Amino acid sequence: GAGVSQSPSNKVTEKGKDVELRCDPISGHTALYWYRQSLGQGLEFLIYFQGNSAPDKSGLPSDRFSAERTGGSVSTLTIQRTQQEDSAVYLCASSLIGRGYEQFFGPGTRLTVL
């Protein structure tokens, strides 16, 4: 594809439910990042995948958050037992290895937890 795509674009869920957010990176980009952006806030780093190396999970806020990347391409961010404070825009980005300064972002998934 031409860019990073994310789905769904919007997700409304009830407190306590699990949600899965999907990211399709740019073909050939082996680095993939997840960020969270709350209203009027900056980007909060969540997790980073680099090739076949173990992911950097240092930004995940709690054990309710997890992510995986299958086949070095598509990534899924899972939030279990969602809470209202999880409401935010979740952004995915990809880059070439060693070029993390030039990340290409997707449009984001807006998650609303009622």
Next chain:
Amino acid sequence: GESVGLHLPTLSVQEGDNSIINCAYSNSASDYFIWYKQESGKGPQFIIDIRSNMDKRQGQRVTVLLNKTVKHLSLQIAATQPGDSAVYFCAESPNTGNQFYFGTGTSLTVIP
């Protein structure tokens, strides 16, 4: 995480004027700095980067200045246009390839 902050949360400029967006960082070991632009409803878009061994770097209508002494970064936009209206984020990292730490952002509004 790293501490990256911005001096002004909002900035309004007249079309055609130059804009200066400032950013402070706290980690003196940071080696890489970048600026991103985020338009409403879209993901951030890379603008320009600078390494710590440089003081200045120019792009198309944009210039980034780095002052390592006071740990300050600025983005200058020449002849600001309405299409420049967006939120601008600075970010820093101790290396080139891994995660960057983003600031809160400055909202730039260009007045026609």
